[in-house]
Amino acid sequence: MKKGLFTLAILLLVGFNSTAQQVEFEEFDLDNGLHVILHQDNTAPVVITSVMYDVGGKDGDRARTGFAHFFEHLLFEGSENIGRGEFMKIIPANGGTFNANTSQDRTYYYEIFPSNKLELGLWLESERMLHPVIDQVGVDTQNEVVKEEKRQRYDAPYGGILEAIGSNLFKVHPYKDPNIGYMEHLDAATLEEFNAYFDKYYGPNNAVLVVAGDIDIEETKKLVRDYFSAVKKRPEVVRNFPKEEPITETIKAQAFDKNIQVPAIIATYRTPGHGTRDAYILDMISSYLSGGKSSVLYKKLVDQQKQALAVQAVNISQMDYSIFALFAIPLGEVELSTLLSEIDVEVAKMQNELISERDHQKLLNQFENQFVNANSSIAGIAGSLATYYLLYGDVNLINKEIDIYRSITREEIQAVAKKYLSPNQRVEIEYLPKKEDQ
């Protein structure tokens, strides 16, 4: 019986392989060290130009946190050839859309245009890289905008969770500080400091440019050279972050949020950085625990026992250490500790027994579905190409990452649950409503 199921599973996998879409791409380097990835897909007249810089919240002086996120805003101010505020006008006026985002590890800027505007996209990104305007007016403007963003995010219920996790899970590594930074650091920062940060981290040899969509490869290569060759190479970025000591005894902490009525419990673990095999396995564990209505924790705590309003297990991938977190909001009078011990029962089961073959197959199906959908737009493909190159060091993962998931066995899932997810390896945070007098 068991054997029969296995063969069926293998047959399905083979069937999948034969129909999966291969993402073709071409890579080259400019003399200044800028890595370029091109992906051609002429099915729709759309093109994306994007640049991912190898700089994130973790980079920079710890008395000047939040610089990378600040630059996400600042680098829209203008350039030598683009007037102040024009960046955000030129793009919609040409039928395009744009955005940018920052994590602890990297910053990503992109524009999507009808494909006859390819050159415009390259011009905008090369202006930003070559000679953006970094001046006091821009710094002052963006300082206000960033503060508004912080207020907006804090006013959202449970908005302080990531910060609570970061500050409790990390003691010395810069992941301890919020990605958006401390406002007093930004207030104290000088123009010289901003300029020095730009010079250090925003060079072509610390970035990757992706052009994807309705393009002609040869013509695009030429345009990329035309626009980006003028940027000067910078010294290589050297990082030497302090290492964290492993957690061997449960750490208990509390955090407060004035925008919530109902508390939450968080249990969080420091786990290996992304790209490692164990990190992939932890992805699967989080899906097993809370992905979908039939997942272990949802079914038990939300549907059947009605103890939780919400429950989630997440694996937040980061370069140096990932964060695995269990999170639940109680329903009615249920105690936070009760909720956590109910969750622990299910984690312990994973440590002591193999998950069923059917559940294993279910995980594979869910990851295959995710994998296919990740490649459903050129914007998604461009983001993946940049990420796999810059953070994982292997662009081919765009086609092959699914093979890693497929190769993960039930035994490995059990072993990894045992290795990383025991109560003595975690921080338990009671996330509580803030009272008037606190």
Add this chain to the structure above:
Amino acid sequence: MKTTYIMKTKLSAFILLFLVTIGVNAQIDRSKQPKAGPEPEITLEVPQEFELKNGLKVLVVENHKLPRVSYSLRIDNKPIATGKKAGVESLIGSMLGNGTTSISKDEFNEEIDFLGARLNFGFSGGFASSLTKYSDRILELMADAALNPLLTEEEFDKEKTKLIESLKQNEKSIDAIGSRVGDALSYGTKHPYGEFVTEETINNVSFGDALAFYEKYFNPNNAYLVVIGDVDFKTVKKQIKKHFGNWKKSVDITTTLPKVNPNAQYTQINFVDMPTATQSSISITNNVDLKMNDEDYHAALITNNILGGGGEGYLFKNLREEHGYTYGAYSSLRANRYGAGRFSASAKVRNMVTDSAVVEALKEINRIKTEPVDPQILKDAKAKYVGNFIMGLESPQTVANYALNIKLNDLPKDFYSTYLQKINDVSVEDVQRVANKYLKTENARVVIVGKGSDVIENLEKTGIPIKYYDAYANSVEKPTYDIPMPADMDVTKVLNAYIAKIGGKERLDGVNSVKMMAEAELQPGVMMNLEMKKTSKKQFAQEITAMGQSVMKTVVGVDGGYMVMQGQRKDMSEDELKDAKAESSPFPEVNYLSGGVTLEKIEKVDGENAYKVKVDDITSIFYSVETGLKIKEEKTSPMGSQSTFYADYKEVDGIMFPFKISQTMGPRKFDFIVKEIKVNEGVSDADFN
């Protein structure tokens, strides 16, 4: 300056040419924005179609780029009014998709998750997606869940609890209340778009009602199934026939939609008090009869885009960028095939700027109606539409949506192939014309949900009439904010405190006349002068002049009074004269001591607690609790209110006079700065003739 700047960059580009290796061939001028290539050619695919005998119409968009398929089912009933049982549709909707008569709920959910698929339902359709290899099974599950749903009383009760719980969670949400009250007032509570769900209506729904709703409305008669993705038309046709073929057609439902409420007779604020709010939700709205097949549809899209379509819109530029009132301000102009379209401009702003945000938003709406749009702004707005249209083509859903829209809205077949042309044809005149046609600033509702104690006072100063509603759109009285009044306080004490504070009764009795000169800025650089005289004989004369011309003059003499406005003289009636005289003496408080006035309550005036003394039906005066000084005078009429604020008291001949007098006029406020005050000097009886 600008020229040298460009020269310099051109020069450096020139030098670069030499430096860069020959192979690079950098023939670019980066000082200029690159020109776009020729517009890409657009091919609009048309979905394949077929219809089942039971009326289900199927649209298929084959797209083999990725090994996945999606199915979306839409049951196109007319909007349904559920009245006292509102909520029945959400209850049945959330019960669907949780098992079938032959598959239990747990098994059903487990299988969906196992396939790595998605499936969900609502009362008017459902959506499912999966990888190609499971596409037949997910279609089968979807059909089974639609045709043979597992509907149990236990699940019904669970959904009922959840729905009531979610209403409670939104009890204090200014967004939820704003949209409910806005819909109810605009459409009327009898209209399906205006009715709303309450705990009471949910409790009115029985399990039987939910089943009956499903039987009556969940039918293939007017249903569409849209299939997108990695399918073969012939195969999927067979599968759909197999799974949906025995869905039974039912009798056609004939319902008549009630008419939407007419727009407001005059522009008004519809205020809902939410004491816990830290922001106000503002929505300026009126109903419109706009349909997708109207000639003005494309112009309406562009017009709305210019006003409030995004970060380049008039509203955003003013409210966020210029004034920093809000994180975002946008508008929408929705077409509706049942004649229930709506215009709305909305923003959430912090309490203190609620009134200013209303005034500025109205200003921008009026601007697009009165000022021709800058041709460059129009051009950019069009480019944004064209770009979005082109970029939308990347998604196969777009093709399906277009085909479905043509059917649902009875559009001409070439609606989308001529779409870009029609967008490009919109002219400056069209924008202004369409703005005047659809944006009814004279008949708008300004629906505001916010903290009344912080915002009402200032909203009243806008001069826009205010009507008050509760969170369920019932008309209510203006909310009062009671600050406890000390038990031993009475009107005599308030008046005496004031009199003592400004100099004492003895000094005031010695005043026969007061003459005051003040000025205020009418508009930047243009001053307005005020001269006022009062005597103890209850004579009063006031004249406002601007640019040497008399704007307004009021005279109250011993036997009669009159007003002159813009050259027109109007004599006062006996009643008017009596009212005017009551306030004409230099310190009317001395007269109030003899009775006729009442102490009402303590109210906030610009954050300061003040005793409110009612002088007559129209006039109230506010005295600061802390200082005893008169700080505000308010006159209310059915069409709005007018307030005068007194500040900056200084001593003249031993008596304290306010040196800053601010007067509200409609949405504006004028600050009169007193230049000179003369006591018992410079006034004669001749001034009051």
